[in-house]
Amino acid sequence: MTQLALVIDLNVCVGCHACVTSCKEWNTAGSAGPLTDQNPYAKDPTGTFLNRVQTFEVGEYPDTQTVHFPKSCLHCEEPPCVPVCPTGASYKRPEDGIVLVDYEKCIGCKYCAWACPYGVRELDQQQKVMTKCTLCVDRIHDVSLPERDRKPACVLACPTHARLFGDIHDPASEVSAAIRENGGYALMPEWGTHPANHYLPRRKTQFRIHPDELKRVDNPLKVDGKLPKPAPGEPALDDVTTW
Amino acid sequence: MRPAWSVILLTTLIGAGQGLFLALYAIEVIAAAGVLAAPGRMFYVAGAVLVLALLAAGLLASFFHLGRPERAWRSAAKWRTSWLSREAIVLPAFMGAVFVYGVAHHLQAGERISLWMGAAGTVLCLALFVCTAMIYACLKFLQEWHTTLTPLNYFLLGTASGFTLAALLAALTAPGATKDLAIAALALGALAYLGRLAALRRNARLRPRSTLATAIGVKHPRITQKAQGFMGGSFNTREFFHGRTRETVRFARGTFLALIFPAPALVLGFSGGNAFPLAVAFALQYAGLLAERWYFFAEANHPQNLYYQAIS
Numbered sequence: 388m389t390q391l392a393l394v395i396d397l398n399v400c401v402g403c404h405a406c407v408t409s410c411k412e413w414n415t416a417g418s419a420g421p422l423t424d425q426n427p428y429a430k431d432p433t434g435t436f437l438n439r440v441q442t443f444e445v446g447e448y449p450d451t452q453t454v455h456f457p458k459s460c461l462h463c464e465e466p467p468c469v470p471v472c473p474t475g476a477s478y479k480r481p482e483d484g485i486v487l488v489d490y491e492k493c494i495g496c497k498y499c500a501w502a503c504p505y506g507v508r509e510l511d512q513q514q515k516v517m518t519k520c521t522l523c524v525d526r527i528h529d530v531s532l533p534e535r536d537r538k539p540a541c542v543l544a545c546p547t548h549a550r551l552f553g554d555i556h557d558p559a560s561e562v563s564a565a566i567r568e569n570g571g572y573a574l575m576p577e578w579g580t581h582p583a584n585h586y587l588p589r590r591k592t593q594f595r596i597h598p599d600e601l602k603r604v605d606n607p608l609k610v611d612g613k614l615p616k617p618a619p620g621e622p623a624l625d626d627v628t629t630w
Numbered sequence: 631m632r633p634a635w636s637v638i639l640l641t642t643l644i645g646a647g648q649g650l651f652l653a654l655y656a657i658e659v660i661a662a663a664g665v666l667a668a669p670g671r672m673f674y675v676a677g678a679v680l681v682l683a684l685l686a687a688g689l690l691a692s693f694f695h696l697g698r699p700e701r702a703w704r705s706a707a708k709w710r711t712s713w714l715s716r717e718a719i720v721l722p723a724f725m726g727a728v729f730v731y732g733v734a735h736h737l738q739a740g741e742r743i744s745l746w747m748g749a750a751g752t753v754l755c756l757a758l759f760v761c762t763a764m765i766y767a768c769l770k771f772l773q774e775w776h777t778t779l780t781p782l783n784y785f786l787l788g789t790a791s792g793f794t795l796a797a798l799l800a801a802l803t804a805p806g807a808t809k810d811l812a813i814a815a816l817a818l819g820a821l822a823y824l825g826r827l828a829a830l831r832r833n834a835r836l837r838p839r840s841t842l843a844t845a846i847g848v849k850h851p852r853i854t855q856k857a858q859g860f861m862g863g864s865f866n867t868r869e870f871f872h873g874r875t876r877e878t879v880r881f882a883r884g885t886f887l888a889l890i891f892p893a894p895a896l897v898l899g900f901s902g903g904n905a906f907p908l909a910v911a912f913a914l915q916y917a918g919l920l921a922e923r924w925y926f927f928a929e930a931n932h933p934q935n936l937y938y939q940a941i942s
Binding site for chain 1: 631693695696697698699701702704705706707708711712713714715719757765767769770771772839840843844845847848850852853854855856859860861862863864865868869870910932933934935937938
C-alpha cells in the first residue's frame with residue numbers, strides 16, 4: 388500500500404515561509420480552493436492556510452537553538468479525524484493514503500478539527516467547510532505535468548530542499564531512506580495516530596578539516612602542473628606547451 | 631476549547647427534555663404497579679409536549695453550530711464510526727417515540743400501548759445520553775473529557791434537571807406526584823453534584839500527555855514559541871481557546887457549583903409543592919447547567935494549543 392508523505396528536515400529549514408505562500412497560491416486556485424482571507428489589508432488580517440511555519444527557541448540564552456517548524460496535515464495512518472466525521476466528508480484515500488475533505492459533503496461541524504491533536508485543519512470562513520493539506524493531490528498525479536513537477540507546491544518551492552516527498556511505505560524511496568538514515572520521527576507519538584509525515588531532527592553540523600587542506604603538501608592531481616617549455620623556434624600551443 | 635452556545639444549549643436542553651421524559655415514564659410505571667395514584671392524562675400529554683419542545687429547541691440550537699446547516703441531513707451517514715452521526719439519528723428517533731407516547735396518552739390508547747412506547751422511548755433516551763456524551767468522551771487527547779464520568783454526568787445532570795421540571799409539571803397538572811418527583815429530583819441532583827465534583831477532582835490532577843517536546847519532537851525541557859506563523863489569528867486561535875480570564879473561568883465554576891444543586895435543593899426543600907418555587911428551582915438549576923456546560927468546554931485543553939502559544 389502506498390502512503391505518500393512529506394519528510395521535513397528541520398536541520399535545513401530556514402523559516403522563509405516560501406512553502407506557506409506557494410501552498411496558498413497553488414491551493415487557493417486548485418481543487419482545495421478558494422482559501423479565503425478576511426481583512427487581508429486591514430486590522431487583524433486572517434485567512435485559511437493549509438501550511439504554517441512556526442518558530443521555537445530551544446534552550447536558554449545564550450545556549451539556544453532556533454527551530455523553524457513547518458506544520459501541515461500529517462496524513463496520519465490512523466487518522467483520528469476520519470472516523471468522527473458524521474457525513475463521511477473526511478476520508479483517507481486507500482490508494483495513496485492522502486487524507487482529504489469532500490467539500491460537497493462537509494457540513495462544517497468542526498468535529499474533525501476537535502479530533503485532530505495537531506491543529507492542522509482550518510474551517511474556511513467563507514466556504515464554511517473544513518480545509519486541510521491535500522498534498523496537492525490535484526498536481527502530484529497530473530500526467531500532463533512534467534515528471535519533476537508532480538510534487539506538492541511546498542516541496543517545489545523550498546529553497547533549501549528541506550521538504551522531501553514520496554512513499555514512506557516503499558523502503559527504496561528517498562523519504563524512507565531519509566527517515567531511516569537521519570533519525571526521522573513523528574509528532575506526538577503518544578496518541579497512536581501514526582503520522583505519515585516525518586521530521587528530521589536538528590543535527591550537529593561538523594566541518595572536518597584535513598591537514599592537507601590547510602597546507603598544500605603537493606599537487607596530487609598535477610592539474611596545474613607546468614607544461615614543458617617549447618624549444619626555441621617551436622610554436623607555443625595551448626594544452627601542449629606553456630608560454 | 632471555545633464554548634459554543636449552540637452546543638451548550640443543545641446539550642442542556644435535550645438533557646432536561648430527556649430527564650423529563652424519564653420522569654414521566656417512571657411515574658407511569660410506578661402508577662401502573664399500583665404504588666402511586668395514577669396522574670391524569672394532562673400530566674403525560676403536557677409533559678410529552680414539553681419534552682418535544684425542549685428537544686426541538688436543542689435541535690434548532692445545534693443547527694447554529696454548523697457551517698452548512700442545509701446539509702445537516704448528511705450527518706446520518708457514518709453511524710458505524712461517529713458518535714455525532716449516531717446522535718443525529720437517535721435524537722429524531724427519540725423525538726418520534728416521545729411524539730407517539732404523547733399521542734397514545736392523548737387518545738387514551740390504553741396503558742399497554744403507552745407503557746410499551748415509553749419503554750422504547752426510554753431505550754432511545756438512554757442511547758441519546760450515551761451518544762451525546764461520547765461525542766466528547768471519545769476524544770482521547772482531550773483528557774478532561776476522556777473519562778466515564780463524562781457520560782455519567784451528562785446522564786445525571788440531564789436527569790436531575792428533568793426531574794425538577796417534572797416536579798413543576800406535576801405541581802400544575804398532577805399535585806399527587808409532586809412530592810415524590812421533588813424527592814427524586816433532590817436525590818438525582820445530589821448524585822449529579824457528586825459526579826461533577828468527582829470530574830473536577832480528576833481533572834485538577836491531570837497531567838497533559840503532550841508537551842512542546844512531543845509536539846515538535848525536540849527532546850529538551852526548555853522550549854518556547856517565538857512565532858506561530860501569523861499575527862492576525864486563525865481558526866486554530868479562535869476555536870480552541872476560550873479567550874477569557876482565569877477569573878471568569880473560576881466564576882463559571884463557582885456559579886455552577888452553587889446553582890446545579892445547592893440553590894435549587896434549598897428552593898425545592900421549601901417549595902411545599904407550589905408551582906412558583908419549583909419554577910424558580912428549575913430556572914436556577916438550568917442556569918447552573920449552562921454555566922456547567924460552559925465550564926466543561928472551557929476547561930478542556932486541546933493539545934493543538936501547544937502550537938499557538940506566542941504570536942510573534
